[in-house]
Amino acid sequence: MLDKPPLLFKSPSFIRGRSFQSSLIVIDECQNLTPLQIKTIVTRAGNGSRVIRVGSLVQIDTHYPSATSSVLTYLREQFKSVSRGGNGLPRGLPRSAFARCAEKQL
Numbered sequence: 001m002l003d004k005p006p007l008l009f010k011s012p013s014f015i016r017g018r019s020f021q022s023s024l025i026v027i028d029e030c031q032n033l034t035p036l037q038i039k040t041i042v043t044r045a046g047n048g049s050r051v052i053r054v055g056s057l058v059q060i061d062t063h064y065p066s067a068t069s070s071v072l073t074y075l076r077e078q079f080k081s082v083s084r085g086g087n088g089l090p091r092g093l094p095r096s097a098f099a100r101c102a103e104k105q106l
Helices: 035-042 072-079 097-105
Strands: 022-028 050-053
Touching: 022 035, 035 050, 035 072, 050 072
Parallel strands: 022 050
Antiparallel strands: none
């Protein structure tokens, strides 16, 4: 593990002015971000970097995005013609039956 590059955890508020070269950028819980917030993050990807966005449309818990305006939907539409892009869907929810019920009912 000591030979590998370190893991860095950064808040979107603290990445302005940075570039991430040869990095794996994982944006977790991005369903609640706005298109401008996601632009702030993905435009910092340097040469050799990959960006993975993780989120769930059923777990939007803020007032501004909806399932149709969420950054998950926005990015899929903006990059659908990019040959090096792609989308993956998880197989099932890795939580409890109660969490699945809450997603449907709330």
